[in-house]
Amino acid sequence: MNREEKEMNSKQEVMENLLMADEYMGQMFPHVKKVEMILTGGSSFLLKGLGNKFTLDIDTISPIEPNVMEFLESFAINNHALDVTKLPTGYEERMVQFKSKCNVLDLYLLSNEDLILSKVGRCSSDDIGDIINTGILDITNIDELIELAEQLCTEDKSFISKWSYFKKTILGEMVA
Amino acid sequence: MELFQKNHSWGDGRLMTFQTVYKQYIAELSSHLFEGQSIEDIIKKVNQSHRIKRYVALYVTQDKETFYYYYTKRRELGLNDVFNQLITALLYQTNRHSIKKELVKELGINKEMIEFPCLDHEINEIKKDLNSFSLYYRKIRMKQKEANHKD
Numbered sequence: 173m174n175r176e177e178k179e180m181n182s183k184q185e186v187m188e189n190l191l192m193a194d195e196y197m198g199q200m201f202p203h204v205k206k207v208e209m210i211l212t213g214g215s216s217f218l219l220k221g222l223g224n225k226f227t228l229d230i231d232t233i234s235p236i237e238p239n240v241m242e243f244l245e246s247f248a249i250n251n252h253a254l255d256v257t258k259l260p261t262g263y264e265e266r267m268v269q270f271k272s273k274c275n276v277l278d279l280y281l282l283s284n285e286d287l288i289l290s291k292v293g294r295c296s297s298d299d300i301g302d303i304i305n306t307g308i309l310d311i312t313n314i315d316e317l318i319e320l321a322e323q324l325c326t327e328d329k330s331f332i333s334k335w336s337y338f339k340k341t342i343l344g345e346m347v348a
Numbered sequence: 349m350e351l352f353q354k355n356h357s358w359g360d361g362r363l364m365t366f367q368t369v370y371k372q373y374i375a376e377l378s379s380h381l382f383e384g385q386s387i388e389d390i391i392k393k394v395n396q397s398h399r400i401k402r403y404v405a406l407y408v409t410q411d412k413e414t415f416y417y418y419y420t421k422r423r424e425l426g427l428n429d430v431f432n433q434l435i436t437a438l439l440y441q442t443n444r445h446s447i448k449k450e451l452v453k454e455l456g457i458n459k460e461m462i463e464f465p466c467l468d469h470e471i472n473e474i475k476k477d478l479n480s481f482s483l484y485y486r487k488i489r490m491k492q493k494e495a496n497h498k499d
Contacts, residue, residue, distance in 0.1 A: 188487075189483060192487075229476045229477075229479065229480050245475075245479050246479060246482065246483070247479075247483055248476070248479045248480040248482075248483045250472070250476055250479070252469065252472045252476070256469075296397070296398055297396060297397055298397050298398055298399045
């Protein structure tokens with residue numbers, strides 16, 4: 173198998189998939205001028221330049237028209253995490269636009285702090301592993317992370333135990 | 349098996365089938381995620397990570413022989429949940445998803461094989477992974493067509 177036959181998702185692959193979806197979006201839904209897409213999960217780590225880990229799909233937490241969403245699913249884009257991802261109020265103001273050559277897809281990435289909190293909220297070993305292994309903590313404002321986590325604890329009671337576990341076991345000395 | 353056995357040219361004279369590409373995809377996944385670990389070692393850790401569960405679900409669908417080899421041993425290997433999730437997901441809205449349709453036919457899956465209900469997000473997980481493969485397959489075919497065109 174040569175390199176060209178390898179199609180696994182690196183940052184470049186994620187971008188290629190988004191551009192392809194964008195191109196066909198214009199043809200399939202000419203009346204749709206813009207689709208806001210807030211990216212989360214593994215693909216957003218890649219687009220932030222954090223690691224070169226393989227990810228199976230592109231997750232968004234944006235509500236998207238069902239027929240458009242069904243079409244985007246064929247490009248491995250999904251918003252299944254929309255209903256289960258809890259973020260502290262104001263995350264839209266903290267997210268950053270991801271500049272790309274897309275015409276229709278308007279891409280945004282969560283702030284590092286919010287991205288970490290989205291992972292802590294799932295609290296699976298894979299999600300915690302992503303936080304540790306990608307090095308995102310090294311470029312995160314820990315004070316802001318704690319402040320936002322405490323805000324989220326007041327907004328979503330189910331987050332309290334997850335945050336407490338994360339703070340104790342992972343942040344450890346960083347917050348001592 | 350229309351999709352599974354359909355031949356497409358790699359552009360260099362070799363023929364590929366859908367199944368060949370599917371196996372290639374699974375092999376690439378394995379090397380990215382598990383760096384040379386054997387499937388037996390990966391299966392031992394199946395309940396430690398949802399990523400491993402998702403990989404094993406794809407792995408067992410690569411052909412009928414592999415599927416039934418692990419299906420008959422699912423209890424002793426701790427793969428009950430994986431098979432139940434996989435079978436339920438493949439039988440959910442099968443006709444709306446070409447790869448699901450092919451896998452259901454190829455593997456001879458039926459509703460009697462579902463042992464207990466599974467959650468919506470578990471059904472979606474399998475669909476997401478099949479969609480990812482579907483995109484991978486389409487991209488390979490597009491690149492091959494472009495290459496053939498240039499020739």
